[in-house]
Amino acid sequence: MQMVLPFKDKLYRLALRIVGSVQEAEDVIQEVLIKVWKKKEQFVELDNKEAWCMTVTRNLCIDKIRARKMRTSDVTEHYDIRDKTMTPSEMSVSNDRMQQILDLINSLPEKQKTVVQLRDIEGYSYKEISAITELKLDQVKVYLHRARLTLREQITKKAI
Amino acid sequence: MNTSDIKALLEKYWACNTSIDEELQLRSYFSQSDIAPELTVYTSLFSLLRTQSNLSTSITLPDTYVLEIHDLLDKYWDCNTDLNEEATLKAYFAGNDIDKSLVQYADLFKVLRSESELTAGNIAIERTMKVSAPAVSKPSKAFSIPTKWIAVAASLLLVSVLWFNSDILTPQNDTAFAEYAVQSEEEALEVTMEALAFLSGKLDKSSNKIKNDIKRVSNASLLK
Incomplete structure (x- = not known):
């Protein structure tokens, strides 16, 4: 499970881009982590763990969108895009x-x-x-x- | 990098021919304050791409116990759990601290638990209370006979009925089927023919009745 930590944020950002809400994206990441746990024996053997996790994340997001018929465009209220270095x-x-x-x-x-x-x-x-x-x-x-x-x-x- | 280089790089970028390093150069160029006026239109795009790549989540790895519950659940769905493991699942879902990833299963285990707590004793007590409650609040003024005298009277009635109808107790004679026995092949054929004719008549009668019923239903104005 620790092996997922370095790219956890990348998974989250991809999920957020596709599903469009923080809540949904976090749910997807939880599901990915549990999937990794359940397939831990195979996961350890994988050459590109990050790519595998990204694929799983994308597929789960697509499933979520299909299942919940969610709108993906309105993400503005969910997260802050401000650049903190500006006046x-x-x-x-x-x-x-x-x-x-x-x-x-x-x-x-x-x-x-x-x-x-x-x-x-x-x-x-x-x-x-x-x-x-x-x-x-x-x-x-x-x-x-x-x-x-x-x-x-x-x-x-x-x-x- | 001068403006013309950046312009050329931008053209490559739009055509998807830039390398990752060249894209980083573009990002770096647009993150500075000294941008050529004709290129400022693209500043927001590259600023956005930069800020988006810094988004992070506070999600932590699930607790090991939660992951073990997931494993147990998988075993449970496959019907491979023993009673102790099922008790562990029930105990986990009976608690208040259920992980978000498992919340969807909580209701099932709550129902299973509440069903397992139903007792006949409770039902009996409830029924007794329901029956006895009006008697306590409203004492009956009706005349009542002690139960043992009712039992004695019922016994006497039964004995007297049996006495005056003693043939009920004696076995009836068997019907003399022998006198209806068929003696020859011709007689058997005749009896069979009669039986078939009787059956055919009954079938005719019932099929006519069905035809009439269908006709009446199809003529009914409500269905038209």
């Missing part, structure tokens, strides 16, 4: 912009959103993302490309 006035303007971009990311289709999370926020390689999402390498790039295209278009159009 209050800068923070207010920047918060609005950042909030709009965050809403934009959260409104992307699940696969695009997940790929953005894994690449642009967590910094995984395309190969690792392919392993985590069980998508082909080309598909990963296609989804990421579509997501970045949307972000670029929206950012420049609205001049966020």
Whole structure:
């Protein structure tokens, strides 16, 4: 179980990105940890434990969304996105912009959103993302490309 | 890095051709205060990506005992638990400190426990109280006969009935079936034919009745 600790926050952030609420994300992480415990013999043997946990997290999130027909776009009330290094006035303007971009990311289709999370926020390689999402390498790039295209278009159009 | 390099890097980024290191360079560039005016439009995006990558959770690893309960539950669903293990599960779910990951099973074990605590004694006491309560609050004024005199009277009645109808006690003669026995093949055939004719008549009668009933139902205006 201790082996999960180094990437626990990454699992949480991925869950939060997909399910959209702190409560749900924490539930998912609990489920992942219990799954790791139940499969402890096999888990120890795994080469890439982090990728395995990320895959399990994503699958559990998708199950949760399907089961509860949950909306994933409204995450703004659940967590604070403020950059603590800014002055209050800068923070207010920047918060609005950042909030709009965050809403934009959260409104992307699940696969695009997940790929953005894994690449642009967590910094995984395309190969690792392919392993985590069980998508082909080309598909990963296609989804990421579509997501970045949307972000670029929206950012420049609205001049966020 | 000068502005034109950053612009070129940005183009690579949008085309998904940047490496992880190049993306880190972009993040680093947009986290500083000296950003070219034409590029400030992207500052929020990279600030957001940076802050999002620092989100953390306070979730701690589940307690070992909780994990053991999960193991026991798996065994329970597979019907591999012994009575002691099931008692451990019941005791855990009877407590107030149930882990969030196990809360969904608490009701089941509460029901099992409450059902196991039902006793016949309680039911008997409740019924006695229900029956005796009105008698205590409202004493009856009706005339009553002692139970033993009722028993004596009932016995006398039974004896006298048996005395005057003594043939009830004597066995009846058996029906003389021998006189109805079939003596020849022709007679057997005749009897069988009669029986079949009787059965056929009954079947005709009942099928006609069903046809009539169906006709009446289908003619009923309520169903149209």
